[in-house]
Amino acid sequence: MTYLNVSDVTLSFGGLNALTNVNMHIEKGLITSIIGPNGAGKTSILNCISGFYHPTKGDISYGGKNLTHASPHEISSMGIARAFQNLELFRGLSVLDNLLLARHSKLDYNFFQALVFWGKASRVESENRAYVEDVIDFMELEPYRKSLVGNLSYGVQKKVEVARALTLDPDLLLLDEPMAGMNVEEKEDIVRFIMDIQKERGVTVVLVEHDLGVVMDISDRIHVLDFGQLIGSGTPAEVAANQKVIEAYIGEE
Template structure:
């Protein structure tokens, strides 16, 4: 079980501080939420964690390994997977192919075994398929297995997005607004999946979400960002009592 430690991260885009001295600790076995108003720097934080952005100063460590300068494909190999806010699936492929793609690093046959496709490659692919089917089962995507992703409804696409990140078999799963734009029923499903991901699969979850009801319900730890600065942290009860958080969300009395 590895802890993701963010210490004093500042992220600057040409004079604008997207994040200012943000520190947080993602403890294994918990659901940690990052909340805050629009433009608070939540997604920037996630981008830093997953290697798409590199902090200007400060460091991000996964266990003992410094990942603040690591590219995304390296970070994902370490065991940090993410689902994107705006769906970034391979739109022309089927759900199955999307998930198989995420297993890229886990398939250990080489090019020559691949072009012969006999013996090892075939066997590994079959095992791989079994693993992917497991995820499909977990995320309840059976009915859409062979559908082209681009033709699916928004809610299902979001689910595929989470499924694809899960297929990487990560230690930490970063979910960027998985429930945005969903109806109540889909939202309930997604909440169930999120807590199941932790309980059944033992994957630590980092959640960015605007629906405070959901966040207060399922989070173990909450970090609140506003204008790139950390204004509050703690358990849901502590955060709900925090005057700075209340001010950021509903303004002064």
């Protein structure tokens, strides 16, 4: 079942097309990876889906709603969360505070209720707290909950970044190179969490990743971009046998 539909999307910066007439269908409940050589347009497509860029041409719809011109905040409230390639965490705050702050953007009580911290506000606040504690538990971040993010290893910070996105209770999670800069053990760890996020929490995952071994292992579907164009889509086996994809990767070496 198509869930997120990228339809004929072009994204131009002056004379340069970062994306050209890209069509991509993301199915609900699956792990879909977007791969391609450097500069192929992978982050650009995530930026379009999450509202940081708006396509120059084409449409993006999600669960039947058009989000082409929606803001990042509107898109996040539709159930799409993103973990960033460059960490978007507050380094001087603890893991717990970072996650509470992220979760806070979902609060639906108004300023005056918050001020007196009474009634609905206090109920919502304790629900948020419980939700964040559940994410800490799920991501096995308990040993670090009071640690300042800036003092943690890069691998743990990347995990906190994924946890930050999870506190938004997403239906769709966009992960931009969650394994970049990680050692083998850290990679194995985060791969396990990505698979659990899909299976146990029922979240649809879109993954941008350079590690082709990992991508082939965990993806249900793969889309391949090269110079801003979609050159292949399908299961890992289909993509691995695609001549255009093979050439794009050989050309990169």
